[in-house]
Amino acid sequence: MKNSRIAIVGGGPAGLMAAEVLSRAGGVQVDLFDAMPSAARKFLLAGRGGLNLTHSEPFEHFAARFGSRSSQVERWLSRFGPDQVRGWASGLGIETFVGSSGRVFPRDMKAAPLLRSWIHRLRSAGVRFHMRHRWLGWSEGDGGRHVLRFGAADGETVFEADAVLLALGGASWPRLGSDGTWVDILQRRGVDIAPLQPANCGFDVERWTPHFIERFAGQPFKSVAIAFEDRQGHRFERKGEFVVTATGIEGSLVYAVSSLLRDEIAAAGEATLWLDLLPDKSTAQVLAAVSHPRGARSLGSHLKGRLGLEGIKSAVLYEVLGSQAVHSPETLAATIKHLPIRLVAPRPIDEAISTAGGVRLEGLDDRLMCRNLPGLYVAGEMLDWEAPTGGYLLTACVASAVMAADGILAEG
Numbered sequence: 001m002k003n004s005r006i007a008i009v010g011g012g013p014a015g016l017m018a019a020e021v022l023s024r025a026g027g028v029q030v031d032l033f034d035a036m037p038s039a040a041r042k043f044l045l046a047g048r049g050g051l052n053l054t055h056s057e058p059f060e061h062f063a064a065r066f067g068s069r070s071s072q073v074e075r076w077l078s079r080f081g082p083d084q085v086r087g088w089a090s091g092l093g094i095e096t097f098v099g100s101s102g103r104v105f106p107r108d109m110k111a112a113p114l115l116r117s118w119i120h121r122l123r124s125a126g127v128r129f130h131m132r133h134r135w136l137g138w139s140e141g142d143g144g145r146h147v148l149r150f151g152a153a154d155g156e157t158v159f160e161a162d163a164v165l166l167a168l169g170g171a172s173w174p175r176l177g178s179d180g181t182w183v184d185i186l187q188r189r190g191v192d193i194a195p196l197q198p199a200n201c202g203f204d205v206e207r208w209t210p211h212f213i214e215r216f217a218g219q220p221f222k223s224v225a226i227a228f229e230d231r232q233g234h235r236f237e238r239k240g241e242f243v244v245t246a247t248g249i250e251g252s253l254v255y256a257v258s259s260l261l262r263d264e265i266a267a268a269g270e271a272t273l274w275l276d277l278l279p280d281k282s283t284a285q286v287l288a289a290v291s292h293p294r295g296a297r298s299l300g301s302h303l304k305g306r307l308g309l310e311g312i313k314s315a316v317l318y319e320v321l322g323s324q325a326v327h328s329p330e331t332l333a334a335t336i337k338h339l340p341i342r343l344v345a346p347r348p349i350d351e352a353i354s355t356a357g358g359v360r361l362e363g364l365d366d367r368l369m370c371r372n373l374p375g376l377y378v379a380g381e382m383l384d385w386e387a388p389t390g391g392y393l394l395t396a397c398v399a400s401a402v403m404a405a406d407g408i409l410a411e412g
């Protein structure tokens with residue numbers, strides 16, 4: 001690959017990391033293209049949530065977060081994993097810390113200083129940035145060479161590269177640049193792509209009453225637990241919090257189970273999530289409390305006084321049970337511990353944190369080169385893997401980019 005021209009298309013974290021590996025190796029010219037006026041807009045948005053770069057849990061646990069793709073992703077992570085992510089940030093002058101949940105963040109919990117320093121280093125290493133260049137595909141009749149077509153401000157332009165690395169992201173938050181339009185282009189060239197689907201997404205419930213939405217949309221359920229079991233017997237149980245929306249639910253606890261819920265809804269048309277409003281109390285304790293004579297007190301003040309249930313937690317009982325709740329302590333206690341929330345649809349992909357589906361790994365070699373399109377490498381979220389939130393997404397994106405960039409260099 002000496003004196004080769006490498007085109008990287010997509011300037012998110014995966015594309016930038018590939019540019020870093022390639023430019024550092026020397027002897028190649030790296031040109032990076034992106035449709036947007038500036039790079040890594042989704043990465044900057046992630047900074048609003050504190051920029052969870054990676055996770056500090058043991059490597060085996062980390063690698064297991066990628067479900068059916070764990071063994072493939074583990075190979076990338078063995079080359080560039082959570083420790084290397086922290087080392088890389090530190091090399092850019094950004095120290096990281098481990099939060100109480102084990103998640104790793106930059107000390108200032110911001111993405112902009114890291115990105116500024118990163119892009120500055122890449123430019124200094126000779127990477128040429130071509131912003132506002134939307135990749136449109138290959139020139140017809142390019143005879144297997146990589147003559148890429150771009151839509152730019154002053155019309156269409158072409159760029160011939162010796163190798164191409166695509167890092168075009170998924171299809172969530174399309175206004176930040178990743179809109180999944182690459183699916184058609186690659187399918188036309190015979191690349192096998194699993195349908196793009198929302199991952200780490202919210203869900204629509206069968207029904208919230210207008211009264212409940214008016215009072216509680218945007219409010220969190222805190223210190224609750226959820227449980228779900230799909231028809232294959234995959235079980236999920238965890239404590240945490242989530243938020244009520246105008247049409248359903250979203251938030252970290254929901255995202256954590258979202259792949260199971262999404263797949264169950266696709267298979268069965270619906271999924272029932274079970275909510276425990278008081279995970280630190282047993283059903284017997286709850287039953288004793290609700291059965292206690294309440295005299296002239298309303299049920300609401302009884303639940304508040306005896307169990308600390310109020311606000312959204314008390315309202316959701318009425319939402320599910322209606323007036324029956326008042327009459328049966330057994331039903332009431334059982335529902336407090338095991339309240340059904342019937343989900344009917346995942347929220348659309350453009351609202352999701354990330355994307356499942358993408359370029360199938362079976363069509364790629366170990367270095368992430370398309371078997372049927374020599375010289376074309378793929379990295380980042382546009383590959384067919386998914387993971388929960390917790391720093392796994394960014395880490396796997398940059399790890400796959402390092403793998404693909406290594407592959408390009410190894411060609412030489």
Ligand SMILES: Cc1cc2nc3c(=O)[nH]c(=O)nc-3n(C[C@H](O)[C@H](O)[C@H](O)COP(=O)(O)OP(=O)(O)OC[C@H]3O[C@@H](n4cnc5c(N)ncnc54)[C@H](O)[C@@H]3O)c2cc1C
Pocket residue numbers: 009010011012013014015033034035036039040041042043045046047049050051052053054133134135136167168169170172173176177178179180181182352353354379380381382390391392393394395397
């Ligand atoms: C709100 C939010 C918060 C998040 N927080 C975190 C977090 O804290 N931790 C974490 O690990 N992950 C987080 N993520 C996920 C993480 O940001 C993504 O997984 C990651 O950015 C994907 O990197 P990528 O480089 O593969 O793709 P992207 O970051 O999506 O970059 C792809 C680039 O390709 C460009 N592009 C697309 N199509 C074309 C085209 N046809 N021509 C030219 N350019 C094109 C786009 O403009 C974009 O710049 C968050 C996501 C969201 C939406």
